[in-house]
Amino acid sequence: MxxxxxxxxxxxxxxxxxxxxxxxxxxxxxxxxxxxxxxxxxxxxxxxxxxxxxxxxxxxxxxxxxxxxxxxxxxxxxxxxxxxxxxxxxxxxxxxxxxxxxxxxxxxxxxxxxxxxxxxxxQQRPESGTVQSLKCWGIALDPSTREVYFGAHSIDLTSAEFNVLYQFMQHPGEILSKSKLTETVLHRSLTAYDRAIDVHVSRVRQKLVPHIGQQELIKTIRGEGYLFMRDNG
Known part of the structure; x- marks a missing residue:
């Protein structure tokens, strides 16, 4: 290594x-x-x-x-x-x-x-062919290259922001708790007054707006966590 x-x-x-x-x-x-x-x-x-x-x-x-x-x-x-x-x-x-x-x-x-x-x-890279690209709401996310596109337009995300969106797109329609997101995205436990995951989610929202408009894809579920809306189109 x-x-x-x-x-x-x-x-x-x-x-x-x-x-x-x-x-x-x-x-x-x-x-x-x-x-x-x-x-x-x-x-x-x-x-x-x-x-x-x-x-x-x-x-x-x-x-x-x-x-x-x-x-x-x-x-x-x-x-x-x-x-x-x-x-x-x-x-x-x-x-x-x-x-x-x-x-x-x-x-x-x-x-x-x-x-x-x-x-x-x-540095997380799934083995070739083991994970398929995810697509919804016009967003295409490729876990193997860690790239995100809306049509032909690339969406620049930090590693944490990419992992946030990846978790959401893997679990549409499911409420993901802040503690679960902190563990899967930041690889550590959520601590008191820790707002890191909230800021990363907010940043993902901001970066999606220029492409998808003001529609709320990521909803805050008070006291529970966040919900990524299903694409029923």
Missing amino acids: NENHILLVDDDQELTELLSDYLEAEGVKVSVENSARAALVRLQSDELFDLAVFDIMMPEMSGLELLQQLRPGLQLPVIMLTGRGGDIDRILGLEMGADDYLAKPCNPRELLARIRAVLRRA
């Missing part, structure tokens, strides 16, 4: 050294940049990374600004490091295309678990 290569971006040099030592001991190749501007240059080069970790609070350019400049052109999975209680920053990060977030100070073991979970879903 090839070693995963991640880019860790944080202005706290002591923290990046600690996290790098731990992650590399666990078999992850780590490159470090201590400023968002340096990271931007590196990410726009030909160097290949499997995932990036951005701290939100950095001088000159924040992790949010860095993410905004990279999305949607760069499909690299991103985990955001946020301050405790930084709910607005977490939601903004997800809305800008982050795949997940973790509050600081973070436990290196928890960061490793999040990295592995995000990589697992980003």
